[in-house]
Amino acid sequence: MSLDIDIEHARGAFRLAARFTSQPGVTALFGRSGSGKSSLVDIVAGLIRPQRGKVVVEGQTLVDTARGVYIPRHRRRIGYVFQDSRLFPHLSVRQNLLYGRWFSRGEDGAAGDFGAIVDLLGIAALTERRPDSLSGGERQRVAIGRALLAHPRLLLMDEPLASLDEARRAEILPYIERLRDVAGVPILYVSHSVAEVARLATTVVILSEGKVTAVGPVLDILPLADASDGGSALEAVVACHDEEFQLTTLASAAGELQVPKLAAVVGSTVRAYIRSRDVMLSLQPPQEISALNVLAGKVSMISEGGAQADVRLDCNGATLMARLTAKSVRRLALAPGRPVFAVIKSVSFERS
Amino acid sequence: MSEEEWTAVRLSLLVAVTATAASLPPGIAIAWLLARRRFWGKGLLDTAVHLPLIMPPVVTGFLLLILFGRHGPIGAFLDQAFGIVFAFRWTGAALACAVMGFPLMVRAIRLSIEAVDTRLEAAAGTLGANPPWVFVTITLPLCLPGIIAGAILSFAKSMGEFGATITFVSNIPGETQTLPSAIYTFTQVPGGDAGALRLTAVSIAISMAALLGSELLARRIGARHVAA
Numbered sequence: 001m002s003l004d005i006d007i008e009h010a011r012g013a014f015r016l017a018a019r020f021t022s023q024p025g026v027t028a029l030f031g032r033s034g035s036g037k038s039s040l041v042d043i044v045a046g047l048i049r050p051q052r053g054k055v056v057v058e059g060q061t062l063v064d065t066a067r068g069v070y071i072p073r074h075r076r077r078i079g080y081v082f083q084d085s086r087l088f089p090h091l092s093v094r095q096n097l098l099y100g101r102w103f104s105r106g107e108d109g110a111a112g113d114f115g116a117i118v119d120l121l122g123i124a125a126l127t128e129r130r131p132d133s134l135s136g137g138e139r140q141r142v143a144i145g146r147a148l149l150a151h152p153r154l155l156l157m158d159e160p161l162a163s164l165d166e167a168r169r170a171e172i173l174p175y176i177e178r179l180r181d182v183a184g185v186p187i188l189y190v191s192h193s194v195a196e197v198a199r200l201a202t203t204v205v206i207l208s209e210g211k212v213t214a215v216g217p218v219l220d221i222l223p224l225a226d227a228s229d230g231g232s233a234l235e236a237v238v239a240c241h242d243e244e245f246q247l248t249t250l251a252s253a254a255g256e257l258q259v260p261k262l263a264a265v266v267g268s269t270v271r272a273y274i275r276s277r278d279v280m281l282s283l284q285p286p287q288e289i290s291a292l293n294v295l296a297g298k299v300s301m302i303s304e305g306g307a308q309a310d311v312r313l314d315c316n317g318a319t320l321m322a323r324l325t326a327k328s329v330r331r332l333a334l335a336p337g338r339p340v341f342a343v344i345k346s347v348s349f350e351r352s
Numbered sequence: 353m354s355e356e357e358w359t360a361v362r363l364s365l366l367v368a369v370t371a372t373a374a375s376l377p378p379g380i381a382i383a384w385l386l387a388r389r390r391f392w393g394k395g396l397l398d399t400a401v402h403l404p405l406i407m408p409p410v411v412t413g414f415l416l417l418i419l420f421g422r423h424g425p426i427g428a429f430l431d432q433a434f435g436i437v438f439a440f441r442w443t444g445a446a447l448a449c450a451v452m453g454f455p456l457m458v459r460a461i462r463l464s465i466e467a468v469d470t471r472l473e474a475a476a477g478t479l480g481a482n483p484p485w486v487f488v489t490i491t492l493p494l495c496l497p498g499i500i501a502g503a504i505l506s507f508a509k510s511m512g513e514f515g516a517t518i519t520f521v522s523n524i525p526g527e528t529q530t531l532p533s534a535i536y537t538f539t540q541v542p543g544g545d546a547g548a549l550r551l552t553a554v555s556i557a558i559s560m561a562a563l564l565g566s567e568l569l570a571r572r573i574g575a576r577h578v579a580a
Contacts, residue, residue: 074486086474099476150478
C-alpha cells in the first residue's frame with residue numbers, strides 16, 4: 001500500500017495535524033486514547049471531512065482540500081472494521097457478509113471469494129445466524145469478513161480487539177495475521193496495545209496529542225512508545241530445542257535467549273516481545289540467579305517521569321527497554337554509555 | 353344493516369386507507385428531515401406539522417375549505433391543471449383525514465428514525481452504499497415498527513375523524529358520509545338509535561382489528577430482529 005496522509009483538523013480545543021507515508025503491510029497507528037487515532041481513521045474512511053489537507057491511497061487522491069477533491073465514503077472502497085463491529089441487526093450473518101459485495105459488483109476484479117474468506121475467518125458455521133446470537137469474538141470476525149468482501153483496497157481496523165477479553169483476543173489475532181499474510185490486503189491498524197502492535201505491525205506510526213511523533217519499522221519505533229505495557233521487540237532465529245527441559249534457544253543480535261519450548265522449526269524467525277517491566281538491570285554479571293536470560297548492553301538513553309524511568313539499552317545493535325524506579329537509576333548511577341547486564345524475567349513470542 | 357349503513361362503512365374504510373397510504377411517503381420524508389437534518393426553518397416545519405393536533409378540527413376543516421375549495425387558491429389550481437377536485441368529494445374527506453392524522457404519523461416515525469443508530473448507517477456507507485441505498489437497506493427496515501405504528505395511528509384517526517371532514521366536505525350520503533358522520537346523522541333523527549348502535553359496533557370492531565393487526569405485525573418484526 002502507499003498511504004499518504006497530510007491533514008489538519010480541529011474540533012473544539014483538540015487539533016489534529018498528522019502527516020505520514022506508510023509502507024505495504026500492516027501499519028499500526030499507535031497512541032493513547034484521545035491522541036486522535038480514531039479521528040484520523042475516520043478521515044481516511046470518509047466519515048469525517050478534514051478542514052485542510054490530503055489523503056492519497058495507492059495513487060488515488062481521496063481528499064485534497066486545496067483542489068476541492070472529496071470522494072464520498074461509499075466510493076472510496078476502504079473497508080472499515082469498527083471497535084463495536086456494527087453488524088446490521090436486521091440481517092443474517094450471510095446477508096451482512098454480502099452487503100458490501102452487492103454494491104461493489106461491476107467493479108474491477110472479482111469481489112472477493114465468499115467461501116475462501118469465510119473459511120479464512122472460520123465463520124462458515126455462523127452464516128445463517130443472527131448477529132445478536134454471536135459472541136463478541138464471532139461478531140468481530142464477521143465484521144472483518146464483511147469489510148473484506150466489499151473488495152477494499154485498504155482495510156481500516158479501529159481497535160478491533162478492544163472490546164474483547166484476553167481469550168477472545170487470542171482467538172482473533174491469528175485470523176488478522178492470516179489476513180496480513182494470505183489475503184494481502186494492506187491494513188491500517190489502530191491500537192493502544194503495544195503487544196498487539198508488536199505482533200502485527202510492519203510499520204508503526206505513533207500519534208500523541210494529535211501529532212505524529214514517530215514513524216518507522218516496528219522494531220525501531222516500538223521502544224519509543226509511551227505506554228503502561230510498553231516494551232521492545234527482538235527478531236530472533238530458532239537455534240535449537242532442548243527436550244529435557246522443554247526449552248528453545250533463540251539467537252538474536254542481542255545474544256542468546258532461552259524460552260519455554262516453542263512450536264517453531266529450527267531456523268525459523270520469531271519476534272520476541274519483552275515488556276519493560278520484565279527487565280531488571282545489574283552492573284555486575286549476575287551469578288546464581290533463577291532467570292535464564294541475561295543480555296549485556298549499554299545504556300543509550302534514560303527518560304525519567306516521576307518515580308519511574310525508562311532506560312533504553314543498546315544490546316549489540318538491538319534495542320531493549322527496561323522500566324526502573326528513579327531511585328534505582330540514581331543508586332546504580334546509570335547514565336548513557338554505561339555498560340549493564342539486563343536480566344529478563346519473561347518473554348512473549350509471536351511468529352513473524 | 354341497511355345498504356346505506358354498509359355504504360358508510362365501505363366509504364370510511366376507503367377514506368382511511370387512502371388517507372394513510374397517501375400520507376406515508378411524505379410522512380416518512382418529513383420525519384426523516386426532522387430526525388436527521390439541520391436546516392433553516394426546521395422549527396417552523398415542526399410546528400406546521402403539529403398544527404392540526406392543537407387546532408380545533410373545525411378550524412382545520414375550514415382552512416382546508418378556503419385553500420382546497422373550488423375557488424380556493426390550491427383547489428382552483430388543482431382543478432384546472434389536473435382535474436383533481438376535493439370539495440364535497442370522498443377525496444376531500446381523505447385529505448381532511450390525512451391532514452388530521454399527519455402529526456401522529458410523523459411523530460411515531462420520527463422517534464423510530466431517531467432511535468436508528470447512525471453508526472450503522474456510516475458502516476453501510478463504508479461498504480459502498482450511497483445515501484439513498486443506506487436509507488432503503490438500513491434506516492427503513494430498522495424503523496419499520498415505528499412506520500407501522502404511525503400508519504395505524506393515522507388509520508385510526510381517519511376512522512374517527514369528524515370535525516374537519518364535515519366542515520370541509522359536508523355530510524353527503526354515499527360521497528362524504530363516513531362512519532362518524534353517519535352515526536351523527538342517526539342521532540339527529542327520531543328512532544335512529546338502533547342504526548347508530550349498529551354502526552358503533554362496526555366502528556369498535558374495525559378499531560380492535562387494526563390494533564390487533566399492528567400488534568401481530570410488530571411482534572413478527574420484533575421476532576425477526578431478535579431471534580436467532
